[in-house]
Amino acid sequence: MSHTPTAEELRNQLIDTITAERPLTPQVEQAMRSVSREAHLPGLDLPTAYSDQAVTIKDNPTGPLPLSCASVPSVVAMMLDQLHVQPGDNILEIGAGTGYNAALLAELTGPSGQVTTLDIDSDVALHARTTLNAAGYDHVRVIHRDGLLGDPEHAPYHRMIATVGVWDIPSTWWEQLADGGRLVLPLRWRGQTRSVALVRDGDVLVSEGMELCGFVPIIGQDGERTAALDPDETVRVHHDQDQEVDAAALGRSLFTGECRESWSQTRIGGEESFDGVWLRATAYDDRVCRLEVTAKALEAGIRRPVIPVRCPMLTAGDSLAYLINRREGTDPDKPFQLGAAAYGPNGDTLAQALVTYLDAWGENRTAVPQMTITPAESVDTPTAHTIRKVESQVTVAC
Structure with a gap:
């Protein structure tokens, strides 16, 4: 008689596959093995819930890309590794999705930390709120709001993460990220998207790694x-x-x-x-x-x-x-x-x-450029190659 794998078995198989390709920090690996992805994808069969693929949760009637989806688990793990969450961190997530990523963040920051997730779409925010409650993460804040505004009520944040493609860094995010804080986002420039880990040092964001990725673009930026x-x-x-x-x-x-x-x-x-x-x-x-x-x-x-x-x-x-x-x-x-x-x-x-x-x-195929980002109004213009956006200027240097 054939054995039907349980959710836990499928989850561990998926994480085993991910870690075979890319080692994760013990904290991120444990969180990925602990949080049930299927709980945030109700109605989806278990093999699909634990495949390494994105799942659309809301279609876009006016375009080819979905309005919201559950990200590819290996990309989720990679970005959490970039974020370097510490116990007790105050975290802001832009793009609530299914609530799965917020649940992982709650595991990483622990009972002494705080997680707030925002989404511009009321249906998506409600989905995240419902699944987080059902999975025991009712302490995670879910707010229906334009993610470009951030959440000043609970700032400053030690960690900020965007799970939508971002073309420019809005001034509101600068104001809400603590000095020394870490921002991970799928940044779009020159037709490509990279998950960039940035650390704030005063009025400068300095990259600590970039990884190839692809995300639905955020609503409200048209650069x-x-x-x-x-x-x-x-x-x-x-x-x-x-x-x-x-x-x-x-x-x-x-x-x-x-x-x-x-x-x-x-x-x-x-x-x-x-x-x-x-x-x-x-x-x-x-x-x-x-x-x-x-x-x-x-x-x-x-x-x-x-x-x-x-x-x-x-x-x-x-x-x-x-x-x-x-x-x-x-x-x-x-x-x-x-x-x-x-x-x-x-x-x-x-x-x-x-x-x-x-x-x-x-x-040199493994070399990664250094990215430095400053607010658009910065007086000290970088001397290296600079890409000027609306609210920021981006320097990429090899």
Whole structure:
């Protein structure tokens, strides 16, 4: 007779799988093994509740991305590791979701700590409140509020964590984070998202690590733009508001011009991540964006990007270059060579710049840039490469 795994067995299997890929601190691992994810996903079967995948809890009737979801458990664990919660901490979470993350935070900060979670959607806040109560975490505060406002009533906070994609750090969060406090958030810039751990030192936030991730963007920030390069929107460029993108000129170069290829000396394995190229390019270059190419465009003859739905690119005026690959060489561990596809009169120059970033990354694939963030009105402007947003300025330096 076959054995049906219990929730506890499935939970431990999931955490075993996560820790095999990424060791966790003992505190985070214990919290992940203690909190029942299924309690925050009522009605979902146990194998799905304990799979390492996101679960939508509220659809978005006006767009392709959900309004709210339960994050991928391995990403939850990674961000909790970045947060470094200590017993007795006062914690603010922006994005209540299912209440699962708030329950984990309550375990980590213990009976002497406090956890407040906010959500802009009343249905989501009610779901979190209901599941937290049912799971025995009725002491966690759940507030229906725009997360960009924070929660000044219970500030200052030793730890703040956002579980939605954030393009800019609002001044309210600066005011509510204690000096020496830690903020972990999925920060969006130049078409990418990274979970960045930041520590406050006066009026400066300094990074202590960045990890690749993806999150639904927060409601209320509009610093990101999307430009379609053709009427059918088969190719789109995602960029920041401070970047000028001439969609019509780029479209003409891409759809009627010749593609030229430039190749780096860098090779990768089939499962090797190369997102570090994108990350480190933003430390030097304001032309970095994200290219999205549909299957229809590929069928029409556009050179295939290395990842069609999210590919780093450089753009300037009527020219662009983006990341491509090919199978090259005899090394079975690194069979793919990385390069750049160029379109437009200045595309070759952009491609050579991208190849330079590729080879620099290839020489040191684990290096992570340092990020420094200051309020937008700061008098002492950083001397390194700075990305200016509405309420903050971001310096990325290798």
